[in-house]
Amino acid sequence: MRKQTTEVIAIGDELSTGQRLDTNSHWLSNQLTNMGLSVQYHSTVADDVNAITDVIRTAKNRSNFILITGGLGPTADDLTREALAAAVDQPLIENPEALQHIINLFKRRSREMAPNNRRQALLPQNATLIHNDEGTAPGVDIIIASSEHRARVFCLPGVPAEMKLMFNSHIIPAIRQDMPGTPQITRQYVVKTFGMGESNLEHKLPQVFQR
Template sequence: MFAEIVAIGDELTSGQRLDTNSQWLSQQLEALGIEVRFHSTVGDDLASNIQVFRIALSRAALVIATGGLGPTDDDLTRQALAEATGTELELHGESLEHIERRFSMRGRQMPPKNQIQAMFPQGSRVISNPNGTAPGIDLDCKIDGNASRFIALPGVPAEMKEMWQATVVPSLGGQGTIKKIIRHHVVKCFGVGESHMEALLPDLIKRGREPRVGITVHQATISLRITATGTSAEQCNAAIDDTVRQIHDAVGELVFGEGEQELQDVVVYLLQQKGKTLSTVESSTSGMLAFWLGSVDEKRTSLVAGSILPLSELATKQQVEQAAASAREGNQTDFALALGTFCDPESADEYAIALAGPDGVESLTSGLAGHPEIWAPRMAKQGLDLLRKKLISE
């Protein structure tokens, strides 16, 4: 069984508001063992809604829609669903009474316009909304020979989530739709590009493999996303553990963490575990390195000092190396990291990273490639990774 999620509203298609409902529903469905294959977003247009609903109902066993259940002219979900399924709208008396009570509790009379919220496609089951005037719709459908179920919920996140937990989830379980377990796990890597990482894992990333392994990149960090499907959590976890082991075997020290871990989390942990201290010197990264480390090491047990210097003071590889050595000596720390950019007359703009430690100063240089927005994060992460490897080797 797989599902499709439809988000409705001009505010979503115009980019004025981010669709967080679909993200949340995808997570909820996968926790129930229901795979989500499609996300659709449609504006407040009747013909477009009808078309999107028919497409979704023709290819998914379960369709979850959010939005379009209000009383105004641009709330079109119930009308579009009736048109898409060839049914008529009918008044549901209990829902109308509920809406009237909601207005009465506020000392107001229900406007005639709100009666539309008590109209449902024939054959619908009503999903009560204890905190709003928009009840949900639960309708069994058949489009182009495909039997499916359409559930419409309000777009207001708080109302949608409560109705989902109180009514929808129990109904899904009761119908025996929970037939499999889906579990996710992330392995974090740093040090190579996406295509290089793919070349290191040819068998693991093949389509059709179980568990699936996908590759995503954000600010030079590679995330290997493992998705396991099974009949029990134990089966999924065993498959994930085996895949994680294979990843470690294939890429070695490129792996720095798992789950939500970032490089700064790992570096601070290693510093604290080994009782070591660190100071930093930066120019073109605007203190990003110290900020990341300080966000993890809030009590400053490992990060002793962080300073920002003008670009001109870290304008050569030698100056960066000297800055690292001076920071280590001046702050009396076990290690010091220095980051700087400079222009090499014989090549393009470059950056240098220097790590000063008990064994002296080691450094590396690299070209400033890619979009400028990635330069500072890549430099900071490369410095952290250099220190991580040093701490592991001690």
């Protein structure tokens, strides 16, 4: 059975300009590979709604699972929600459960909620909320299906601690439920060599390099 193709997309000017290292994609790719998924693509996209929309449109036509991190905050440059809605051709709808979570979080922290935090409760019309127990940015889970292809998109906050908790609590069970048949096992081997170049090694050990 062909492995389910997976794609990881990281959003943020701080990543595309090299100001910050993208540790989220590294961590997610490792987790997904250990689940038996084939991570085929990585993308890093600036905070530009058109650029993000284009990347999501491409991803949904070639990958089975798409994981997006970043761009779910309350400020004007947090554009993942808008880009996802445009890519799947659905309006953004305020999710009452998400809004109540944000309100309650500010109350628990004895802080006043700014009006722009309400943006974080917007989800594409057919999307499912992913709960975020640690922050104000809920995640998004949406299935995009056609007669030729089915893709499932997960959007997570860029904050690593929040992203990891939501991945473990929601995305692992969701992907396992979606994967047909017995889960595949990925085995990785490390072969340490010295004194010989890669091209010579491939000639002497062709079976190691075969895919």
